[in-house]
Amino acid sequence: IHFCPIPGGALITNNNIPASDTASSGFLGNLLVVPMDGSHWVGIKAIAQEMGRRGHRVTVVIPEISMRMGPGKHYDTVTYPVPYDKAHIDSIMSSLKDMMEKSSFTEKIRKGFSKMQKFTGFMHTTAESLLFNVSLISHLAQQNFDAVLTDPVAPTGSLIARKLGIPTINLLRGLPCSLDMKSAGCPSPPSYVPRFLTRYTDKMSFQERAFNTLVALLEPLLCRLLYWHFDQIAYQFLGEEVGIAEVLSESAIWLLRLDFTLEFPRPIMPNVVLVGGINCNVRHPLPEDLESWVSGEHGFVVFTLGTMLSDLPEETTSVFLEAFRQIPQKVIWRYTGQVPDSFPENVKLMNWVPQNDLLAHPGARAFITHAGSHGLFEGLCHAVPMVMMPFGGDQPDNAVRLASRGAGVVLDIYSITTESLLQGLNEVINDTRYKENMQKLSALHKDRPVDPLDLSVYWTEFVMRHKGAKHLRPAVLDLNWLQYYCLDVIAVLASVVLFFVILIVKCLKLCFWKLSRKRKQD
Amino acid sequence: IHFCPIPGGALITNNNIPASDTASSGFLGNLLVVPMDGSHWVGIKAIAQEMGRRGHRVTVVIPEISMRMGPGKHYDTVTYPVPYDKAHIDSIMSSLKDMMEKSSFTEKIRKGFSKMQKFTGFMHTTAESLLFNVSLISHLAQQNFDAVLTDPVAPTGSLIARKLGIPTINLLRGLPCSLDMKSAGCPSPPSYVPRFLTRYTDKMSFQERAFNTLVALLEPLLCRLLYWHFDQIAYQFLGEEVGIAEVLSESAIWLLRLDFTLEFPRPIMPNVVLVGGINCNVRHPLPEDLESWVSGEHGFVVFTLGTMLSDLPEETTSVFLEAFRQIPQKVIWRYTGQVPDSFPENVKLMNWVPQNDLLAHPGARAFITHAGSHGLFEGLCHAVPMVMMPFGGDQPDNAVRLASRGAGVVLDIYSITTESLLQGLNEVINDTRYKENMQKLSALHKDRPVDPLDLSVYWTEFVMRHKGAKHLRPAVLDLNWLQYYCLDVIAVLASVVLFFVILIVKCLKLCFWKLSRKRKQD
Known part of the structure; x- marks a missing residue:
């Protein structure tokens, strides 16, 4: 372990990274990993490890204090200081036990709200500690990374990728308010795609469908609320008027920890790859x-x-x-x-x-x-x-x-x-x-043609090899919602029809009037 | 070569099918293949050959007279008589040369129409020769096939699969009037998914988008016209009131000969697998x-x-x-x-x-x-x-x-x-x-994780192993278009809003009226 000359940033280098015998197509790249803590760390660590094992240079950026994140055999670790300690994280986590204790309804609501506030505050603080660590960001900018692998639940990695002008690979279970599907351009018809937190299946009654549609209509508002603070961070960090939704829509590949044996069949886009069950095969005998x-x-x-x-x-x-x-x-x-x-x-x-x-x-x-x-x-x-x-x-x-x-x-x-x-x-x-x-x-x-971990590594390498996956970017991302739903076209077509209807009615009226006048004259 | 006891059906058996060393997961199944002629034969033959090579029993059903279809090393062939000869096929094919000859516009239209009529007539005759060959169909019914691999441009194989109650794997480039996407449940927003024959890209001007939307609106009508005769055949063959669209929507897996390096990115469903470039690696030195x-x-x-x-x-x-x-x-x-x-x-x-x-x-x-x-x-x-x-x-x-x-x-x-x-x-x-x-x-x-031919074979075997792929069937296929677009929900929501608006207006009017009366009285 040695410290690099970044004030407030420590680099842990691994000297035992083996020369790879498995890197695909001879290409060896340079990958930046910006992970999330908790159970989110499991899948991203597996990919980082495997990428390193194949001979790529892998740098994982994590906060000094965390629940589960830490160094690994096949990647380097860069840490950054954060203004909280382990006890603070523990207190956020233990708040769930409080929720279980018997209490009045209003008390439960208050506790739930306070818990959520604490949690989002913690996410924002962690993101700001990384993004506004000027020396660390400029250090990263000099590393000539080929791509960023990140979990966009906190879009820190996506913002760094945009700043550095390099493509992003996302690994995630899903984002609230369907922001992941929206940013990837996937249609999500509310008639059979149940919304987050509704607990519906893909077969809904009329009432369920109505409620699901209402939720879908409110999703853009919910996204605004949930990502309001990150939108501010984006503006401060990038110095341009760009929201998180737009930053995410530039992602090259979406690795979703889903599988259609559990998930209800729904439309996906060509740059969305399903890798649910990424750690199925990792097992050891019991003690x-x-x-x-x-x-x-x-x-x-x-x-x-x-x-x-x-x-x-x-x-x-x-x-x-x-x-x-x-x-x-x-x-x-x-x-x-x-x-x-x-x-x-x-x-x-x-x-x-x-x-x-x-x-x-x-x-x-x-x-x-x-x-x-x-x-x-x-x-x-x-x-x-x-x-x-x-x-x-x-x-x-x-x-x-x-x-x-x-x-x-x-x-x-x-x-x-x-x-x-x-x-x-x-x-x-x-x-x-x-x-x-x-x-x-x-x-x-x-029963899958490719193991999910191998598939994740494949698409990560793909993005690094080809400097992105621009050919998979759907044109829907360049349309506004009026154009997307063809409402402008429908308006014009309806106007044309209306124009002809009015014209015909007027003509008929005129004919009728002339006819009746002629009859009177007769 | 020996003839089987089917009147008008010949079975060509291969004695040199080798014991397989490559069948996945030890499962060896029984596959029926109902192919299309011409260039369509290339991909389906490759899969049939590879399935046979892996040790599955593969039976290919083809007409006695055809352009390119014929026996192969790794599959059995069953032929059925057809009421046309090679010269008839040649005359249909050569009609394209006539189209090239200089002639007036009306003459060209007449020729084009006659060519199309000849071609569809040929397709219907071929389908009827197979489907209404009672002894052949009952012979096939006794073979305990696990699945049907077919090219649904002529939905003959899909009809046989429904009759026999076995799952279907489709291999195709695409169907006119987007029937493939519709039957698979893929959304095809006309705002960025260019329609067949429009020659548009995924970036359309307003006029192009308007025309594309019109074509999309007319597609259901076009499908009715194009598949009208096959709908009749389906009724006669199955003895149930079911259209081709519904028969196709029961398909387990759609192998599309497309690739997003050429195709514009668009939504696809989980049971749609892209296998464009299926025969890229098959090559030999020049003479x-x-x-x-x-x-x-x-x-x-x-x-x-x-x-x-x-x-x-x-x-x-x-x-x-x-x-x-x-x-x-x-x-x-x-x-x-x-x-x-x-x-x-x-x-x-x-x-x-x-x-x-x-x-x-x-x-x-x-x-x-x-x-x-x-x-x-x-x-x-x-x-x-x-x-x-x-x-x-x-x-x-x-x-x-x-x-x-x-x-x-x-x-x-x-x-x-x-x-x-x-x-x-x-x-x-x-x-x-x-x-x-x-x-x-x-x-x-x-740059693909799995070779398209291997991927095709994988999903064919998958359907045979699991007797279909029901978990990939999207719920959209059980919705009518009113439900799909949530028009019923929107109507109810709009009615509720309208009711309250009217109520409020009435209340205000009443208040205003009372107020003004009171003022008058004062």
């Missing part, structure tokens, strides 16, 4: 003690609620433990809270669990999950039916998608009882249809 | 005499106008020869007409040319072509700039696409002169920008 603990005729249940909810209020914890006491399966629970004085023998509480390796184990009978996209794909990959308890973000939508395929059940975590949990577990474990549906879905999911 | 003839410092020009126009009126022939006399390059011309008494030394007339192998030769300087999709992809594959002379079908659109990329010029074959031809040839041969643009385009075209 020996865990292996011997999980083995048993009834198998086991894996229980994790993600990075953001690994601790629960005492009351909720006992609801879960009471249910687990009544099932023959063992339960491995990722739990970082206060360990209760007594709990059933078939339950193991662990600070961290090798989730993917556990799901890959033949003994896994069910997966209790918050239905985050990573966990969902891991369960899908290993065909483990799920009991899903979404609590926010894309999770309720994810859960609806899997449940609509008959491969899991959805429970409300805010009103969970021992009975409802027991019923859910019994259903997915003992009703063989869940396992069968899951196995069919899993077989479809894994 | 020795041809190799020695083409070699020379100035290189050579390849000149073919496809299967359907290999003979020209004398007058047009001499226009071409006069131009060729004035260029230093050699010219290889696929020409089946009467050989003129004298022609320049640098011209070689051949009944058949190894087009792909010639284009792959480093000496190839230019490609004079009618811009059929196969030739276009071969030229693109080997980066040979083109002089394009489209005369019908998708050719004018293909030509516009390549010309818009600066990789070729378009000439009007009906008004060609020695001067215009010379100018076109000089441009693409001597202006290096054409070659450079073509090389860039070719590099993009060939």
Whole structure:
């Protein structure tokens, strides 16, 4: 580890990057990676690692303080200082536990709003710390990067790419207000493309369709609100009047962590590549003690609620433990809270669990999950039916998608009882249809011409080789909405028709008048 | 070769099908292939061969009389009798030469109409000969096929698939009236998706957009007209009230012989797979005499106008020869007409040319072509700039696409002169920008994660393995157009708004009236 001469920026160089034996077509490039923290880091790290392993120079830019991001074997890391500490991040994350505690409705709304404010504030601060670190940005500008790989949930990487004049590859699950689809130019007809957070499927009743259409009509407004602060940052950073939507529409390739075994079929554009299940194949054997603990005729249940909810209020914890006491399966629970004085023998509480390796184990009978996209794909990959308890973000939508395929059940975590949990577990474990549906879905999911990680690396290299993917840029991005919907054409055509109708009516009137006058004269 | 016990159906079995070493995932299936004749046969034959080579049982059903279709090394062939002979096919094909002859406008229209009538009649007769061959159809029904691979330009294969209850894989360049996109559920916004035969690009002026929108509005009517006879056949064959559009919308996978290096970016659905350039890699060295003839410092020009126009009126022939006399390059011309008494030394007339192998030769300087999709992809594959002379079908659109990329010029074959031809040839041969643009385009075209033939085979096997691809079927196919465009929702929303506006106006009027009455009373 050595420090580079950037004030407030540290460069961690890896001396053990091996000479590659696998870089495609002999092209070796220079990639900048601007990732997001939390579970978002998983997929982007996998691509960064693989790109480095193939011999490309890969530089990952991360804040000094983060939840999960850090150095890796095959890439360099540049860090930048941020005006917060680890305790601040922990406090933002733990706010989810507060949400679970019993409180009045208005109190819940207040808490939810405060949580969201904290979270967006944290994202803006992190972005500003990078973008307005002048020496770091000018250092990056000198590196002659071929492309930027980024997660545009915070469009920091996209802004740097625009400033540096290099193409962008996005890796993401999706953006709120459909900004990703809009920026990629994908049509999203509200008649069968359910909107974010509606929990609808692709088959909607009239009422659902009406509500979905209303949401679609309000999306542009929602985008304005959500990206208002980033629009300001863009103006300050780029010095030009350009919004985030326009910056994102310049993206060369969109790698979406989706797969149509879960997602409802919808139109996509040629520069949108689906790479859902990017880390399906990365697996290791279980540690020996865990292996011997999980083995048993009834198998086991894996229980994790993600990075953001690994601790629960005492009351909720006992609801879960009471249910687990009544099932023959063992339960491995990722739990970082206060360990209760007594709990059933078939339950193991662990600070961290090798989730993917556990799901890959033949003994896994069910997966209790918050239905985050990573966990969902891991369960899908290993065909483990799920009991899903979404609590926010894309999770309720994810859960609806899997449940609509008959491969899991959805429970409300805010009103969970021992009975409802027991019923859910019994259903997915003992009703063989869940396992069968899951196995069919899993077989479809894994039947792909190219592994999602390889495909991601392929398109990243493609953009670097060809300096973008301009031939895939749809012309729709140059049309305004009047032109896109041909409203101007329809207006002119309607005017022409109207003109002729009026003309004919006038003529008829004139003829009639003349005729009647003539008759009178006669 | 042995005849099977079907009256009027012959089965040609291959005894030299090798045990496969390459079938994916150990699954070996049973595939029925219902191909189209002419250049359409090329791609489908390649897939049939490769499927057979991988160990699947492949049965190709073709008419006894055809232009190009026939037995192959890795598949079985079943033939059925047809009520026409080779001379009839030749007469239909040669009618194109008549179109080239000088004649009045009305005469040309008459000829064009008669040609089209002959051609569609030929297609209907061929389809009926297969579908109403009761013994053959019942023989096919007993074979337990896993899927049908077909070219739906004539929807014969799709009808058989529906009758037999098995899934369909389509391989095609496109259908008139956008029936392919409509049946696959792909949105085709007329604001940037140019319609068939308009020769527009994806960047249209207001007038072009207006005309394109009109064409789009008329497409459903055009589809009705074009498929009217096939709709009748469908009713007779299936015994149910179902149109071709509905039959096609049940297709599992659409393999489109398109590529976005040529095609303008547009929305596609998850079950649409682009496999343009399916036969790029199939090449052989030139025969020795041809190799020695083409070699020379100035290189050579390849000149073919496809299967359907290999003979020209004398007058047009001499226009071409006069131009060729004035260029230093050699010219290889696929020409089946009467050989003129004298022609320049640098011209070689051949009944058949190894087009792909010639284009792959480093000496190839230019490609004079009618811009059929196969030739276009071969030229693109080997980066040979083109002089394009489209005369019908998708050719004018293909030509516009390549010309818009600066990789070729378009000439009007009906008004060609020695001067215009010379100018076109000089441009693409001597202006290096054409070659450079073509090389860039070719590099993009060939930079694909999976070879198009492998991809076609992959998805064919996928459909056979999973008995279809139901998870990719978009919900849009179950909506009528009122629902699709949410016109019902908009009507209700508008009514609600109108109701409240009227209510408010009435209230205000009432208030105003009461107020004014009160004032009067005061």
